[in-house]
Every structure is written in structure tokens, then in C-alpha cells.
Amino acid sequence: MTRRTRALRVVLLVLFGIFFLLPIYASALFSLRRPGGGHSMAAWTAIVSDDQLYPAVLVSLGLAFVSVVLMLLLLVPTMIWVRLRAPWARRLVEFLCLLPLTIPALVIVVGLKGVYAWVTYFLGFIGLGESALALTFIYVVLTLPYAYRALDTSLSAIDLQTLAEAARSLGAGWTATITRVVVPNIWSGMLSASFIAIAVVLGEYTIASLMGYQNLQVVIVLLGKTDGPTSVAASLATILLGFVLLLVLSLATRGRRRHVVGGAVR
Amino acid sequence: MSQRPTERTPSDRSRPGVSVELTDLTRTYGQVNALDGLTLRLEPGELVALLGPSGCGKTTALRILAGLDEATSGTVAVDGQDLTSVPANKRDMGMVFQAYSLFPHLTVLDNVAFGLKLRGDDRTNRHLRAAEMLELVGLSEHSEKYASQLSGGQQQRVALARALAIRPRVLLLDEPLSALDAKVRVQLREEIRRVQLEVGTTTLFVTHDQEEALAVADRVGVMSHGRLEQIAAPAELYAHPATPFVAEFVGLNNKVPAVVSAGKAEVLGVQVPTLVGSVEDAGLAMVRPESLSVRADSEGTASITSVAFLGPISRVHCTLADQTPVIAQLTSSQARDLAPGQRVSLEVEPAPVLVVPAATMGA
Numbered sequence: 001m002t003r004r005t006r007a008l009r010v011v012l013l014v015l016f017g018i019f020f021l022l023p024i025y026a027s028a029l030f031s032l033r034r035p036g037g038g039h040s041m042a043a044w045t046a047i048v049s050d051d052q053l054y055p056a057v058l059v060s061l062g063l064a065f066v067s068v069v070l071m072l073l074l075l076v077p078t079m080i081w082v083r084l085r086a087p088w089a090r091r092l093v094e095f096l097c098l099l100p101l102t103i104p105a106l107v108i109v110v111g112l113k114g115v116y117a118w119v120t121y122f123l124g125f126i127g128l129g130e131s132a133l134a135l136t137f138i139y140v141v142l143t144l145p146y147a148y149r150a151l152d153t154s155l156s157a158i159d160l161q162t163l164a165e166a167a168r169s170l171g172a173g174w175t176a177t178i179t180r181v182v183v184p185n186i187w188s189g190m191l192s193a194s195f196i197a198i199a200v201v202l203g204e205y206t207i208a209s210l211m212g213y214q215n216l217q218v219v220i221v222l223l224g225k226t227d228g229p230t231s232v233a234a235s236l237a238t239i240l241l242g243f244v245l246l247l248v249l250s251l252a253t254r255g256r257r258r259h260v261v262g263g264a265v266r
Numbered sequence: 267m268s269q270r271p272t273e274r275t276p277s278d279r280s281r282p283g284v285s286v287e288l289t290d291l292t293r294t295y296g297q298v299n300a301l302d303g304l305t306l307r308l309e310p311g312e313l314v315a316l317l318g319p320s321g322c323g324k325t326t327a328l329r330i331l332a333g334l335d336e337a338t339s340g341t342v343a344v345d346g347q348d349l350t351s352v353p354a355n356k357r358d359m360g361m362v363f364q365a366y367s368l369f370p371h372l373t374v375l376d377n378v379a380f381g382l383k384l385r386g387d388d389r390t391n392r393h394l395r396a397a398e399m400l401e402l403v404g405l406s407e408h409s410e411k412y413a414s415q416l417s418g419g420q421q422q423r424v425a426l427a428r429a430l431a432i433r434p435r436v437l438l439l440d441e442p443l444s445a446l447d448a449k450v451r452v453q454l455r456e457e458i459r460r461v462q463l464e465v466g467t468t469t470l471f472v473t474h475d476q477e478e479a480l481a482v483a484d485r486v487g488v489m490s491h492g493r494l495e496q497i498a499a500p501a502e503l504y505a506h507p508a509t510p511f512v513a514e515f516v517g518l519n520n521k522v523p524a525v526v527s528a529g530k531a532e533v534l535g536v537q538v539p540t541l542v543g544s545v546e547d548a549g550l551a552m553v554r555p556e557s558l559s560v561r562a563d564s565e566g567t568a569s570i571t572s573v574a575f576l577g578p579i580s581r582v583h584c585t586l587a588d589q590t591p592v593i594a595q596l597t598s599s600q601a602r603d604l605a606p607g608q609r610v611s612l613e614v615e616p617a618p619v620l621v622v623p624a625a626t627m628g629a
């Protein structure tokens with residue numbers, strides 16, 4: 001019985017390993033192939049040297065960063081406030097945050113085209129009129145469902161009301177209560193919300209392409225038509241980055257758990 | 267706060283507390299009147315226990331005093347100064363909660379020092395003060411631990427140290443012991459009282475456990491339905507309950523039929539003085555079990571239904587001739603020869619009793 005389940009486990013692991021790793025391995029080989037024969041790193045160095053790809057990499061990383069910051073600034077205080085002061089609004093906020101999951105990208109784009117005329121108009125005043133960073137407002141909305149889930153779980157794990165009231169009775173205003181008491185205790189939730197949001201933003205193609213902005217995925221698709229190995233290398237790099245982020249996340253949350261329960265490490 | 271000296275030496279514990287005044291507080295939640303005209307005054311340095319059944323508004327009163335909730339009407343004043351519009355974080359009140367409330371990401375020492383850090387004390391000073399507070403509650407050797415490594419009783423002691431570290435003007439305790447087991451509760455309530463006497467902070471201690479209230483407080487306020495029924499020293503409250511509710515709620519009571527005339531009640535054939543608030547004709551006298559004595563008497567009109575042995579004392583459950591059940595509390599040696607089924611006669615010691623209308627109390 002146990003032997004058979006163990007054997008089954010190994011077989012499944014191998015099958016899934018092949019299913020996931022084989023394409024990655026094949027892409028890696030492809031990205032290292034030199035057109036004439038032999039190996040070359042040219043496709044990988046192109047990520048930072050190609051004058052079409054490199055700006056797109058920067059745009060996507062910038063979008064990821066700005067979107068995560070905006071998303072956290074928007075969501076963390078709102079969720080804390082709703083839990084403490086407006087519990088009746090909790091279902092509503094949850095509904096609003098999950099809504100983007102149910103709306104197709106095409107509908108979002110059609111709906112937002114008109115609004116974006118104004119967004120780019122106002123961004124023009126700070127010199128960002130043409131910048132793809134304008135996409136960040138849509139991306140914040142896109143990341144809400146995932147971020148909401150992660151934050152909601154970690155907020156549920158603490159006795160928010162008692163901790164906040166204790167902090168306030170000790171003299172903490174709302175800002176200090178949030179930054180010194182709540183945030184340190186939902187840190188792992190914020191981290192996972194951020195990493196999932198980064199993954200979503202780096203992998204986004206449809207909206208950027210429909211809105212006519214050149215982010216990483218759009219350029220990867222474009223390049224795919226002319227320079228196969230480079231576009232594959234860039235895709236792989238995105239996947240690897242996501243993988244590293246998830247690894248960091250699991251290490252960070254595990255370290256944190258040990259810190260709280262074991263306590264010996266500071 | 268302006269009248270607080272900015273720097274006080276650690277030995278300056280004799281600072282007299284401040285007075286606290288809650289005036290005509292009401293708080294409504296939708297249809298519910300959580301508070302319904304609560305008026306309460308705490309004298310400087312005094313520990314007042316607020317006692318009452320679940321849902322009578324104790325927590326609500328405490329939270330309004332702390333600024334964590336807003337009264338629908340009425341005022342809160344500390345040291346004669348109106349606090350109604352002062353936010354919680356500016357009220358300088360130390361609070362210990364019923365739920366465990368230590369910050370999980372901080373060590374015990376940093377928890378206790380948290381309020382001092384917010385007040386801008388430097389690291390050395392706040393750690394000195396925190397260590398001093400931990401010593402006060404006997405937890406010095408645990409200062410580097412996290413809350414998850416402490417027992418419930420230890421966590422509540424740290425919470426007490428944390429509340430006191432900021433030298434609060436008023437200390438608020440909301441059933442701090444209710445999550446602990448019986449033995450630790452008794453231990454810790456004595457410790458709270460010792461610490462409170464040592465620091466001299468005016469303290470409001472909310473509880474629904476009457477023994478706890480009577481044991482630690484200078485005065486006990488009994489609440490019912492959002493109002494104060496009576497506030498008095500524990501012995502006074504026990505001996506002279508002002509209302510049927512208080513008589514009923516504090517201590518165990520028998521309700522024995524009685525006839526009142528000219529300020530005296532006839533209870534079980536004995537003339538007993540009556541307390542203020544008693545009815546003027548026939549009613550039920552609230553008689554303490556320890557005021558009854560039981561004598562074996564084959565001519566007696568009462569009979570024993572059961573005897574409960576509780577170590578030093580025993581409770582003898584009897585029925586009177588009219589089927590009224592009563593409980594008498596005797597020392598176990600007095601109760602030794604009593605057995606269920608036996609006929610007995612009961613006698614009342616002539617301590618003043620409250621006689622209430624028969625209709626309001628039911629059986």
C-alpha cells in the first residue's frame with residue numbers, strides 16, 4: 001500500500017516535471033542556439049541591449065513597481081479601515097475587488113478608452129503623456145482580486161480590532177497604528193500580494209496591446225516574428241523572475257513563522 | 267497633557283490618582299440601549315469594580331471612557347477636565363483587554379516599551395522603565411520572549427505592565443482575567459490589586475464575577491441595563507443591598523415570605539429590621555444562607571432535601587412548610603448530624619434584610 005502510493009507519487013512527480021520543465025528546457029536550448037549552428041548568449045544579452053526590448057523591460061518593471069506601490073497604498077488602509085470602522089461595507093469592498101476577475105480584458109479596454117484620454121491628458125502635465133506607465137491605473141485594478149485575497153487572509157489571522165485598540169490606548173494615532181502594529185503583523189500577506197501583482201503585471205499582454213502600449217509582453221510577441229531566440233529568452237527571463245519571487249516569498253514567510261513561534265531569532 | 271510633568275522619576279509612585287466622572291452617559295446601537303444614563307464617579311487613586319450581568323453595558327462604558335467608542339450623549343471628565351472630544355490616543359489611559367492583546371511581532375520588553383517609544387523616550391530610558399514594569403509584575407526573566415511563548419496569565423501580566431508603563435492617568439481593565447483558569451485568576455487579581463495600590467492609579471475594573479469584584483475593589487458598582495444600580499464598599503454592598511437586583515445579583519440569596527410592619531419584618535417567626543427600599547406589607551425577604559441556622563427538631567415545619575458538603579462549610583437545602591426552597595450555610599461540623607428527609611426548624615439571625623414585592627421576584 002505505502003509502497004504503491006510512493007511509487008505513484010514518484011511517477012506523478014516525474015510526469016508533471018516533464019510537463020512543466022520540458023518546454024522550459026526546450027525554450028532554453030532554442031534561446032541559446034546560434035542560427036548557423038553552435039551556442040551563443042546573443043539572445044540573452046539582447047534583453048538588455050536590444051533597443052526595442054530593453055525599454056520594454058524597463059517599462060514593465062516600472063509598471064510592476066508603481067502598480068504594487070499604488071495597490072498597497074490603496075488596499076491596505078482601506079481594508080483595515082473597513083474591518084475596524086465600517087464592517088458593513090466589507091462584502092461590498094470584497095465584491096468590488098473581485099469584480100475585475102469577471103470582466104473580460106476587451107470589455108475593460110473598451111470601457112476605459114474614453115477615460116484614458118483624460119488620464120493621458122493629465123499625465124501630460126508631468127511629462128508622462130506618452131508613457132506606458134499610464135497603464136498602471138488599469139493594472140492596479142487588475143491586481144486587486146489577487147491582492148485582496150492575500151491581504152484578507154493575513155488580516156483574518158490577527159485580532160485586528162484588539163491590537164488596534166491596544167495601540168491607540170497606548171498613544172498611537174491612526175498612522176502609527178497602521179505602520180507600527182498592523183503592517184508588521186500582515187507583512188507576509190503584503191509580500192505575497194505584491195509578488196502576485198508583479199507576476200500579473202509582467203505577464204500582461206492583452207490590455208497593453210489593445211491600448212497600443214509597448215510593454216514587455218507586447219514586444220516579446222512582436223520580436224517573435226523576427227527574432228525567435230531573443231523573444232524566447234525574454235519570456236524565459238520573465239518566468240525565472242516569477243519563480244525567484246515565489247521562492248523568496250516562501251522563504252520569507254517561513255523565516256517569519258519561525259521568528260514568531262520559535263522566537264529565538266530576532 | 268499639559269498638567270503632566272514631562273519627566274518623572276521612577277520612584278515617584280506616590281502621585282495621587284485623578285478623579286474620573288462619567289455623567290449621564292447613553293449609548294444606543296440601533297434599537298439597543300447599551301448605556302442608559304450611567305453616572306459614575308471614581309475618587310482619586312480608587313479602584314472601582316464595575317459588576318453586572320453579560321450585556322449590561324460594562325464594556326461599552328469602559329470603551330467610552332477610553333475614547334474607543336463615542337457616547338450618544340453624556341460627558342466624560344478626568345481630573346475635572348472634559349475629555350469628550352479628545353481622541354483615544356491622547357487620553358493617557360492604560361487599558362488591559364479581555365482578549366490577549368500583545369503585539370505578536372514584538373518581544374515582551376518591546377511590547378511594554380511601545381507606548382514610551384511613541385512618546386519619544388530614548389531607547390535607554392524606555393527599556394529601563396519597561397524592565398521596571400516587568401519586575402513589578404514578576405516577569406523580568408521573560409523580557410526577550412514573544413507573546414506566543416507565554417501562558418495566558420503571563421500575557422495578561424505583560425499587558426498590565428504595558429498599560430502601566432506609560433504612567434496612565436487612569437487604568438482600565440476589561441475582564442482581564444476571564445480567559446484564565448480559576449487558580450490563576452485568584453492569583454492575578456491579587457497581584458493587580460497589589461500593583462494598583464503600589465502605583466496609586468485610579469482604576470476601573472470591569473468584571474461579571476462578583477467574587478472578583480468584592481475581593482479587589484475599594485467600591486463596587488453594580489450595573490443593570492445600562493445604569494448603575496448601586497455603588498458601595500464591598501461589605502456595605504453585601505450587607506445593605508439597595509435594590510432587589512443588587513440583593514439578587516450579589517451573593518446567594520433565599521427568598522423567604524415575610525410580613526412587614528413598622529420597619530420590622532417577621533421572617534420565620536423572628537422580628538428582623540428591614541433595609542431602606544423594602545416594601546411596607548407582605549413580600550419576600552432576601553435572606554443570606556449564612557444568616558440561617560438549622561436545628562434538628564421533630565416538631566419542625568421544614569425538612570431537609572439534601573446536604574452538600576463543601577469542605578469547611580456545608581450547604582443544607584431545605585423546604586419550608588409552604589414548599590419554599592431555602593439554602594442554609596453552616597460549618598461542616600454543625601451540619602454533621604443533618605441528613606436528607608430530617609425534620610428541622612430554621613432560625614434567622616436578626617441582621618437587616620431587604621424585603622421585595624413578591625410579584626417582581628417570581629419564585
Ligand SMILES: Nc1ncnc2c1ncn2[C@@H]1O[C@H](COP(=O)(O)OP(=O)(O)OP(=O)(O)O)[C@@H](O)[C@H]1O
Pocket residue numbers: 295298299300318319320321322323324325326327474
Ligand atoms: N458594536 C455593537 N453593535 C451593536 N450592539 C452592540 C455593540 N457593542 C455592544 N452592543 C450591545 O450593547 C449591549 C452592551 O454591551 P457590552 O459589551 O457593553 O456588555 P458587557 O456588559 O460588557 O457584557 P459582557 O459581560 O458579556 O462583556 C449589549 O446588548 C450588546 O449587544
Ligand SMILES: [Mg+2]
Pocket residue numbers: 324325326441
Ligand atoms: Mg464586556
